[in-house]
Amino acid sequence: xxxxxxxxxxxxxxxxxxxxxxxxxxxxxxxxxxxxxxxxxxxxxxxxxxxxxxxxxxxxxxxxxxxxxxxxxxxxxxxxxxxxxxxxxxxxxxxxxxxxxxxxxxxxxxxxxxxxxxxxxxxxxxxxxxxxxxxxxxxxxxxxxxxxxxxxxxxxxxxxxxxxxxxxxxxxxxxxxxxxxxxxxxxxxxxxxxxxxxxxxxxxxxxxxxxxxxxxxxxxxxxxxxxxxxxxxxxxxxxxxxxxxxxxxxxxxxxxxxxxxxxxxxxxxxxxxxxxxxxxxxxxxxxxxxxxxxxxxxxxxxxxxxxxxxxxxxxxxxxxxxxxxxxxxxxxxxxxxxxxxxxxxxxxxxxxxxxxxxxxxxxxxxxxxxxxxxxxxxxxxxxxxxxxxxxxxxxxxxxxxxxxxxxxxxxxxxxxxxxxxxxxxxxxxxxxxxxxxxxxxxxxxxxxxxxxxxxxxxxxxxxxxxxxxxxxxxxxxxxxxxxxxxxxxxxxxxxxxxxxxxxxxxxxxxxxxxxxxxxxxxxxxxxxxxxxxxxxxxxxxxxxxxxxxxxxxxxxxxxxxxxxxxxxxxxxxxxxxxxxxxxxxxxxxxxxxxxxxxxxxxxxxxxxxxxxxxxxxxxxxxxxxxxxxxxxxxxxxxxxxxx
Amino acid sequence: xxxxxxxxxxxxxxxxxxxxxxxxxxxxxxxxxxxxxxxxxxxxxxxxxxxxxxxxxxxxxxxxxxxxxxxxxxxxxxxxxxxxxxxxxxxxxxxxxxxxxxxxxxxxxxxxxxxxxxxxxxxxxxxxxxxxxxxxxxxxxxxxxxxxxxxxxxxxxxxxxxxxxxxxxxxxxxxxxxxxxxxxxxxxxxxxxxxxxxxxxxxxxxxxxxxxxxxxxxxxxxxxxxxxxxxxxxxxxxxxxxxxxxxxxxxxxxxxxxx
Numbered sequence: 001x002x003x004x005x006x007x008x009x010x011x012x013x014x015x016x017x018x019x020x021x022x023x024x025x026x027x028x029x030x031x032x033x034x035x036x037x038x039x040x041x042x043x044x045x046x047x048x049x050x051x052x053x054x055x056x057x058x059x060x061x062x063x064x065x066x067x068x069x070x071x072x073x074x075x076x077x078x079x080x081x082x083x084x085x086x087x088x089x090x091x092x093x094x095x096x097x098x099x100x101x102x103x104x105x106x107x108x109x110x111x112x113x114x115x116x117x118x119x120x121x122x123x124x125x126x127x128x129x130x131x132x133x134x135x136x137x138x139x140x141x142x143x144x145x146x147x148x149x150x151x152x153x154x155x156x157x158x159x160x161x162x163x164x165x166x167x168x169x170x171x172x173x174x175x176x177x178x179x180x181x182x183x184x185x186x187x188x189x190x191x192x193x194x195x196x197x198x199x200x201x202x203x204x205x206x207x208x209x210x211x212x213x214x215x216x217x218x219x220x221x222x223x224x225x226x227x228x229x230x231x232x233x234x235x236x237x238x239x240x241x242x243x244x245x246x247x248x249x250x251x252x253x254x255x256x257x258x259x260x261x262x263x264x265x266x267x268x269x270x271x272x273x274x275x276x277x278x279x280x281x282x283x284x285x286x287x288x289x290x291x292x293x294x295x296x297x298x299x300x301x302x303x304x305x306x307x308x309x310x311x312x313x314x315x316x317x318x319x320x321x322x323x324x325x326x327x328x329x330x331x332x333x334x335x336x337x338x339x340x341x342x343x344x345x346x347x348x349x350x351x352x353x354x355x356x357x358x359x360x361x362x363x364x365x366x367x368x369x370x371x372x373x374x375x376x377x378x379x380x381x382x383x384x385x386x387x388x389x390x391x392x393x394x395x396x397x398x399x400x401x402x403x404x405x406x407x408x409x410x411x412x413x414x415x416x417x418x419x420x421x422x423x424x425x426x427x428x429x430x431x432x433x434x435x436x437x438x439x440x441x442x443x444x445x446x447x448x449x450x451x452x453x454x455x456x457x458x459x460x461x462x463x464x465x466x467x468x469x470x471x472x473x474x475x476x477x478x479x480x481x482x483x484x485x486x487x488x489x490x491x492x493x494x495x496x497x498x499x500x501x502x503x504x505x506x507x508x509x510x511x512x513x514x515x516x517x518x519x520x521x522x523x524x525x526x527x528x529x530x531x532x533x534x535x536x537x538x539x540x541x542x543x544x545x546x547x548x549x550x551x552x553x554x555x556x557x558x559x560x561x562x563x564x565x566x567x568x569x570x571x572x573x574x575x576x577x578x579x580x581x582x583x584x585x586x587x588x589x590x591x592x593x594x595x596x597x598x599x600x601x602x603x604x605x606x607x608x609x610x611x612x613x614x615x616x617x618x619x620x621x622x623x624x625x626x627x628x629x630x631x632x633x634x635x636x637x638x639x640x641x642x643x
Numbered sequence: 644x645x646x647x648x649x650x651x652x653x654x655x656x657x658x659x660x661x662x663x664x665x666x667x668x669x670x671x672x673x674x675x676x677x678x679x680x681x682x683x684x685x686x687x688x689x690x691x692x693x694x695x696x697x698x699x700x701x702x703x704x705x706x707x708x709x710x711x712x713x714x715x716x717x718x719x720x721x722x723x724x725x726x727x728x729x730x731x732x733x734x735x736x737x738x739x740x741x742x743x744x745x746x747x748x749x750x751x752x753x754x755x756x757x758x759x760x761x762x763x764x765x766x767x768x769x770x771x772x773x774x775x776x777x778x779x780x781x782x783x784x785x786x787x788x789x790x791x792x793x794x795x796x797x798x799x800x801x802x803x804x805x806x807x808x809x810x811x812x813x814x815x816x817x818x819x820x821x822x823x824x825x826x827x828x829x830x831x832x833x834x835x836x837x838x839x840x841x842x843x844x845x846x847x848x849x850x851x852x853x854x855x856x857x858x859x860x861x862x863x864x865x866x867x868x869x870x871x872x873x874x875x876x877x878x879x880x881x882x883x884x885x886x887x888x889x890x891x892x893x894x895x896x897x898x899x900x901x902x
Contacts, residue, residue, distance in 0.1 A: 025780055036707075037766065039806055040715040099787030102776040102838045104799040111789035130799050135714055139802060143775035150770045158763075182755050211710045245677060246684035246730075247711045343712065346731050347681070446781055496691035539693045540702035544662045545756040548690070548703045 003465055005456035006031060008176055008191040010162045010218060012038025014134075014438060015421025016197035017141035018445020019452065024153040026453035031189060032145070033157045033178055035213055039142045042199050042211040043441065046134025047252035047340055049116060049126035050098075050438040052091030056115060062123040064089045064382065069619055071436060074120045074298050075367075075429020076577040077593060077621040078231060078614055082376050083410075083426050085618065086402045087443045089382055094442050095127050101140040105129050106336075117257045120298040120433040120626075131252055131339035137438055141445075157189075161550065162218045163479045164225050165194060165417050168471065171226075173417035174464045177475050182545050186479050188472040190464035192456035196222060196412075197420040197445070200366035204558045204565070205511070206503015208363035209241050209250040219370055219423050220557035223564070227412045229598040229607075230371035230425035232561070233568040236432050236578050237511050238364030239302035240324050242344060248362035249347055251324060252340045253434040255357075256295040258333050260326040262286050262302070263356075264309055269318040274325075274356045285309055292627040300431045300578045301626060303361040307512045316358055323356035363511060365437060367428040367578070368565075370419035371597055374426075375406035400617040402447075407455035410448040415461070418452055420444035425595075430577015486552050491535025495552040498536065502529055502555075506562055510569050514581050519570050526562055530605075533559055564598040564607045571609055572596060589621055649676050653738060654696065655685055657704050658747040660754045667754075670704075671696045671743070682722060682729035682737070682746065683711055686758075706758040713872060716805030719812070720758055721747040726812040728872050749812045751819055765806050768828035772848050776841040788839035801834040801880060803873040810867035810877055822856030826867040829858060830880035836887060849884075849891045858884055 007023045009016045012034035020030045034041065053064045068088035072079055099105060099113065105127055106114040115124040129136040148154040159181050166175035166188060175190035201216025202208030223229055240255065240262075241248040256262070263282045270277065286305060287294040295302075310320045326337065334341065334353050344352045381399045402409055410426065411418050419425075421441040428436065509515075509522035533556060540548035574588035575581050595614055598607035652673050660667040672689045673696050690703035709715035711730040718729040723740050726749060737744045752760040790798075810826045811817045817825045832848045835841035852858050861881055868877045 022781060036709055036715075036717065037762075037806075039766070040709045040717045042710065042715075044715050044805075045710045045712055093783045096783065096786045097778075097781055100776070100778050100784065100840065102787070102798075102835070102841055104790075104795050104802050107790055107792045107795045109792065111791055129802075132714060132803065135805070136799075136802055140776075143769075144778070146766070146769060147773075147775045147777070150773075211715065212708055244681075244684075245679050246681060246687060249712050346713070347733075348679075349733075349735075494691060496687070539690075539700070542661065542702060545705050545759065547705050 003463065004029070005192040006464065007193050007195065007452055007456050008033065008189060009195045009197060010034075010176065011041070011197035011199060011421070011423075012036075012158070013041035013043035013197060013199055013421060014138055014141060014441035015445045016041070016195070017138070017145050018442045019195050019197060019420055019449045020154050021141060021144045021148065022446050022449025023453045024148040026450055028453045028456050030148075030154045031157060031191065032154055033160045033162060033176070035159065035161045035181065037158045038145065038156065039139065041138060042214050043138045043438070044135045045209070045211065045250065046137075046438055047131050047250060048118060048254040048257070049128035049133045049435045050095065050137065051118065051126050051433070051435045052095045052439065053088070053125055054092055054095065054113065054115070054127070056112070057123055057125040060123055062125055064091065066123075067091060067125065070121055071427070071433055072429070072619050073622070073624060074431060074433040076431065076587065076624055077616060078234070078429030078577065078595065079427055080374070080614060081616060081618050082400045082402050083374055085399060086447065087427060087440060089401075090443055090447060091439055094439060094446065097446070098137055098140055098442070101144060103129055103136045103140045116254060117296060118434045119253050119256065119296050119302070122292070126257070126435045128254065131254060131337055134438060137442065141442070162196070162198065162221065164221050164475065165227070165414065166190065166467065166472070166475055167225060167414065168462065168467060170461060172415045172461050174467050177479055179479070181550055184543055184546060186476055188476055190467050192464050193416050193418065193452045195418040195420055195452055196370065196423055197441075198423045200422045201558070201561055202363050202366070204503065204562055205235070205363040205507045206500060207244070207246075207248050207507070209238055209248050210364070215554045215558055216366070216561045217554040217557035220561040222370060222412070222417065223598070223600050224557075224560060226600070227414055227417060228371035229368060229564050231368035231568070231596050232564045232598050233572055233596060234367035234430055234578055235363060235511060235565070236299060236365035236367055237303045237361045239299055239306055239361050240359040241362035241364070242347060242357070243321070243360050243362070244347060249343065250364065251344065251357060251359055253299070255324060255326055255337060255340060258326070258337055259329050260295065260324055261328075262295055262306065262322055262324055264314040264316065264322050268313040271317050274323055283314065290626055290628055297626050298431065298433060303512055303578075304580055306361055310360070321358040321360045324359045325356035326352055327354055327356060361512060363507065365432055366422055367425065367430070367432055369423040369425040370412050371595070372410045372412055372419050372424050372426055373408060374410060375403040375408040377401050377403040404447070405450045405454050407451050407458060409451040410444060411451075411455070416455060418448065420448060483549060483553065486536070486549060487538060487541050489536055489538070491537050493532045493536045495536050495538070495548070495555050498529055498532055499555055499558070502526070502559065502562060506565070510566055512578075512580065514569055514579050516570065516581070516583055519566060523566055523570070526559065526566060530559055560600070560605075567607050568596045568598055568609055587624070593621060649678075649735070649738065650742060651676055654743040655689060656743050656745045657689070657758070659704065659757050660748070662756055663753055670701060676734070678735075680734040682720070682732045682734070682744070683708055683718060685734060685744070686729065686746070704758060705756040707760070714805060716807035719749055719807045719809055721749060721812070726809045726870055728807065731872065749808055751812050751817055752808060753819070762806065762808050765808060765811070765827055768824050769831060771824065771851050772828050772832040773844045773851070774828070774831045774835060776835060776838055777843055778840065794837060797876070798834055798837055800874070800876050801830050804830060804875045805873060807872065809870045809872060813866040813870040815864050815866065816860050816862045823860040824852065824856050826861070826877040826881060829861070829884050830875055830877050833880040833883050845887070846891065849888055852884065853888055853892070858888060
């Protein structure tokens with residue numbers, strides 16, 4: 001290892017690839033680790049689109065400021081404002097860059113980029129590429145990364161799994177320990193800064209819309225070694241997914257954005273074929289309750305309403321599904337949605353262009369993740385700020401953004417260890433707006449990539465090259481011991497069975513509706529699972545591509561992370577964003593306009609929980625109603641004033 | 644699609660191989676039938692219950708998978724003799740061929756273990772054809788070039804290639820140990836040659852595809868386009884590249900330079 005600084009990026013999704021490109025461009029070599037070939041990362045699954053205020057949206061009265069405002073309003077004000085300000089204002093530049101990279105964005109007749117409507121906004125501000133926008137964006141960044149790889153500026157370590165950060169005696173992150181999942185070799189990789197861009201934790205909930213690699217294990221491993229979690233209790237449940245044997249498959253929000261309607265039969269337990277149910281006997285419950293947004297209410301609201309309707313017995317045939325209907329749409333619109341409609345047909349055998357789709361909510365996105373911070377910068381308001389909203393900017397017309405290139409941006413509590421993308425808790429607060437995920441991931445990589453490069457070059461601490469061999473050896477040995485322990489286990493519990501129980505327990509207790517009693521039951525169950533995990537039985541003790549062993553190890557991490565999710569969900573005694581507590585049905589700003597921080601306690605093997613204020617420097621929190629016709633009078637006034 | 648009179652249980656015959664240089668062997672497992680099952684859920688069942696029909700406890704089979712939504716391209720396998728994505732292959736479609744489903748790894752790539760193969764060669768080929776748009780950098784340089792709806796639609800179809808390898812498995816010209824670059828990389832070259840900025844590397848891409856292992860090795864069997872799970876217009880791309888190479892070669896002949 002020479003004296004030239006190196007950066008490690010773990011994770012090859014949108015955030016990891018954008019970071020790799022940006023760091024390599026800044027002249028610092030990158031070692032890119034991914035448990036799968038980067039082109040197969042979970043970002044590939046995103047269907048709908050990516051938000052940005054472009055010139056057309058702007059002429060309709062939309063602005064970057066409003067994009068920021070919608071993101072904060074959507075997130076129930078738990079997101080920090082400076083990063084969200086910066087993200088919304090960079091969004092048009094991000095789209096331009098992706099366009100230059102060759103992303104085949106849908107076009108208007110004139111050849112301009114087309115836009116679509118998405119939940120949480122009344123403006124068309126979502127750019128898209130067919131119904132597989134994530135795939136196209138990921139490939140564009142994959143291609144640029146490959147270009148740097150061909151030039152020798154990026155080195156890929158695919159099929160390598162992150163095991164832990166390498167932390168020196170000063171508490172700084174100076175590299176990682178990783179394992180080749182084919183040869184099973186465990187090695188140390190020193191570096192002067194490390195980015196974790198390892199995505200969400202859907203697998204903790206058993207079936208979700210996420211890829212099977214989204215275990216949250218990497219975040220859990222960082223957490224076990226001292227990184228804090230921020231808002232781990234916030235999990236987004238997507239309102240429309242296709243329930244399946246092996247997983248729940250996403251049905252993109254664009255189905256509703258393009259005019260898809262959600263309904264149930266007006267008569268409970270109606271067993272007629274949907275096409276035999278006449279219009280007047282259908283209950284379009286979102287349109288009735290939210291006349292302004294209708295089917296375009298944000299995800300948490302749609303999810304909760306669907307969940308409640310099924311609980312009241314209105315689900316299809318009395319079960320846990322509702323109709324999402326696109327069969328009435330014109331052929332041109334159906335063609336626009338072709339890819340997602342084909343997906344439905346392929347996996348269910350029904351043609352959604354003729355018969356309404358059967359859908360139910362499913363765990364979809366992890367808003368919480370590793371806790372991070374940033375460097376604020378006060379500066380003159382951007383001219384793009386909507387003048388009517390100026391009054392919400394602090395007195396002297398200054399706004400609060402992030403300081404570009406500052407090494408503090410999106411760093412965890414461990415110096416030198418960064419978190420980008422879905423594993424970073426910053427951007428989405430209590431829930432995430434549709435089409436903001438792709439943006440936040442790419443923005444993190446592009447904007448904060450420079451911060452990482454600057455950190456790696458900074459002369460403020462000892463270098464990775466100075467890491468004592470004894471420390472490296474100790475870290476490797478501990479990982480080897482962990483695996484040996486799992487292998488030597490001679491128990492009876494099947495890890496796949498334990499995982500199934502954990503997933504069902506977490507989904508049932510800790511998703512849309514969070515009842516305290518049920519969560520306490522789940523806490524007891526997870527404690528039981530922790531015990532069972534100590535005596536698991538592996539079907540494979542081989543030393544080559546042992547997926548059984550790798551899964552068993554990840555299961556241990558999922559259990560630890562589940563603990564943090566459950567405990568923080570129990571202490572947040574309010575309803576906010578994605579989550580509804582029947583015992584505390586209102587949002588409680590006085591006590592909980594705060595970030596929940598979970599710190600791993602190695603003695604008790606449980607989280608220590610604390611709260612941290614979320615400053616609101618530019619936009620005052622307001623009630624989040626989306627113009628519901630059932631909300632209190634005062635809320636309605638506020639909502640009207642907000643528009 | 645759903646066939647009548649499904650059995651309560653059926654058999655799954657899986658080709659196993661403990662490592663790259665190990666001999667291959669088959670093992671058969673019994674799986675309870677459930678409506679809506681796909682091949683991945685079958686493998687998940689076997690992994691959790693790895694006991695063969697002879698009552699022998701064995702190791703869980705190893706395979707590659709990711710999204711299970713047919714976009715990541717990870718789970719290509721040969722199922723009942725046909726290469727396809729195991730996530731989007733439903734048991735109901737496969738059972739009419741008998742009471743046993745046979746699952747094998749792809750044959751054109753080195754086996755890592757069991758059903759998991761090494762497809763690195765495909766990613767290397769993307770480097771050979773310079774599969775990227777040569778942008779100046781990530782700084783804010785304004786919008787990209789405008790594009791017609793028709794061009795966007797064709798490029799979109801090409802951009803859906805998920806490097807799954809099905810086309811190469813089905814191609815009679817592509818072999819484990821020959822140099823043929825195959826339809827996947829050819830289609831990507833066409834994809835980038837169509838983009839206004841991507842075009843700047845067109846000559847280099849065509850040079851790479853003119854020599855040994857390039858377009859000339861294509862036998863036009865058209866198997867590739869038939870097995871592509873995403874309907875990528877592979878044969879049309881091959882034809883377009885053929886025309887581009889002809890023009891390129893003529894120009895080179897008359898101008899004595901690459902132009």
